[in-house]
Amino acid sequence: MAGQGFFGWTAGRRRGAALVLTGLVLAGSLLTGGCADAPRRDTTGQEVQRTLDARAAAVLRHDEAGYLAALDPSARQLKAAGRTEFANLAEVPLSSWEYRLTGVRRSGDDRATADAELRYRLDGYDTSPVTAERRLELAERDGRWYITADRPGRGGGQQLWQQGDIEVVRGTHSLVLGVGQEPARLRRIAADADRAVPAVTTAWGGAWAGRVVVVVPASLDAMGRLLGAPAEEYRGIAAVTTGSAAAPGRGGGPASADRVTVNPEAYGVLGDLGRRVVLTHETAHVATRAHTSAATPLWLSEGFADWAAYRGDGRDPRRAAPELRRAVLRGDLPAALPTDGDFRFGGDARALGRAYEGGWLACALIADRWGEERLRAFYRAVGASGARDGAVESAFDKVLGTSLERFTRDWREYVGERLG
Known part of the structure; x- marks a missing residue:
């Protein structure tokens, strides 16, 4: 069983980009016999967005060189990490991947910090995108902005592809993404999820997607990093479901892209009945999400x-x-x-x-x-x-x-x- 961590509710989550441009230069010195200079428009936000758009396009066309081109050429460790993360994504069935800036702050002539939403969907499973808050540090080199650091935003966690090579198992009603797990174990979890989906469909009695995405990290500590919370909070918790609840009054709207995250340590000691109960419980959260609000x-x-x-x-x-x-x-x-x-x-x-x-x-x-x-x-x-x-x-x-x-x-x- 689990508690409030099931939902990770973010009612009223932003749906658009609110671009914040700072560092506007208001040059207004009046020259004798002339007129005031026009203010110089700061295009930092637009330029950073172009960098991120190019990176997103590279992910979808499986272009490693294009993905790495967004990173600062002098940041060798970041480049190495980026190369590994890109390889870890190879088997993940993505249908969309985009970044939306929510804020840009200049710090000097050639440095900036940006807040962005990474939004992606899994092909055949997500009808709306998963949103992950990211905090990016950037440097300008020869008129172009490059990423020098890419971290979770406030309250956010790691992404699964940052934890290792992702093994993908497709069930009849499920998609299981695992890191550091034997394929046979992931297939058993997919079978458990496949049993849960029809049981929930009968219990809920209403329309829903009829499929579930299950994430299996390598350990309890890795689970905590994914969820952006201390791992100890999830000790003894077999699984949690994360997604965005609808705003009050919006129940019945489009469902969010939920993820069931399995604690491999607690789930691993359950018997057949326990596993069935846990995944049916979590799948019920997925089915009812569109009618669950704050x-x-x-x-x-x-x-x-x-x-x-x-x-x-x-x-x-x-x-x-x-x-x-x-x-x-x-x-x-x-x-x-x-x-x-x-x-x-x-x-x-x-x-x-x-x-x-x-x-x-x-x-x-x-x-x-x-x-x-x-x-x-x-x-x-x-x-x-x-x-x-x-x-x-x-x-x-x-x-x-x-x-x-x-x-x-x-x-x-x-x-x-x-x-x-």
């Missing part, structure tokens, strides 16, 4: 994913919700539905377990009492709300004909009955 509380998004994973397997809730059952048996029944803060990684593992189990049983209660179709409608209604405040309350009223307060009382009773 208005959606984590108890609902994580609870629905667990409900989809456990649906129809006849599992005894007392075994599937051990942490919450312990609380019930000691008379510590939760007073309210789990908050988003209860799903934090890196904290009390038992509290995290109770949050997941509570969300699952909330969704199970809706499915049991109102029916599965009402559960799906409730999920969509919350995600389509124009704001977080009142979204759940409105959906309880309009879809289920109850209130948050009444549902919470019913949920507490349901938890006590199922786990007592």
Whole structure:
């Protein structure tokens, strides 16, 4: 299971480029008997964009020399790293690759720092691009700008091709990209994902892409670098899903390009049932992404994913919700539905377990009492709300004909009955 790291939500993410040009020279000295000089326009942003456009085009036409031509000729280590990264990308099925500048700052006559979005899509899998924030340092040589450093932007992580040679495995409904993994292991993960996709399609009952991209880094530490977070936060977490949630009120719009990232250490110790549950849970996040917005509380998004994973397997809730059952048996029944803060990684593992189990049983209660179709409608209604405040309350009223307060009382009773 996983927590908020499932989503890495970035509601309202920028969709266009906001080019910031600095260093404008406003030369306005008035000459006797003449007129003021016209201001000299700074074209740094346009010139840097041309460098990045050429680099992007080289990636798509598999042109190593063109890709490396964007790098400072004197930066030997950067050139070596760039050559390796380009080779690591060789098997990745890219359909698009572009850079969009969001800011350029001059620092002296021949130096600049640029913030850019790297946007790329995998052919046959991504209907919208993955966006990665990059911080670029550049130098001007003979009238042309060259990259001298290329790092993750604020809060960003490494890219998979920066970690090693990528092995690609295609399943029936899945694409698995792995580094440092045996092909046989990647094929098993693809088989697990292929089982998860039809199960989620049945549970969700609505249109979605019907395919999933799974990323398998070499280690837990490598996973942390990919996600731009301390690796310890993911110890014991078998997999997480990252993607962009829709802005409030935009539920049902185009889905983002999600990635399921597997922790090879935690996933590797799971049995067949555990692997099935994990990848079905993660795939449910992919399927519901277009209807998940910043208005959606984590108890609902994580609870629905667990409900989809456990649906129809006849599992005894007392075994599937051990942490919450312990609380019930000691008379510590939760007073309210789990908050988003209860799903934090890196904290009390038992509290995290109770949050997941509570969300699952909330969704199970809706499915049991109102029916599965009402559960799906409730999920969509919350995600389509124009704001977080009142979204759940409105959906309880309009879809289920109850209130948050009444549902919470019913949920507490349901938890006590199922786990007592």
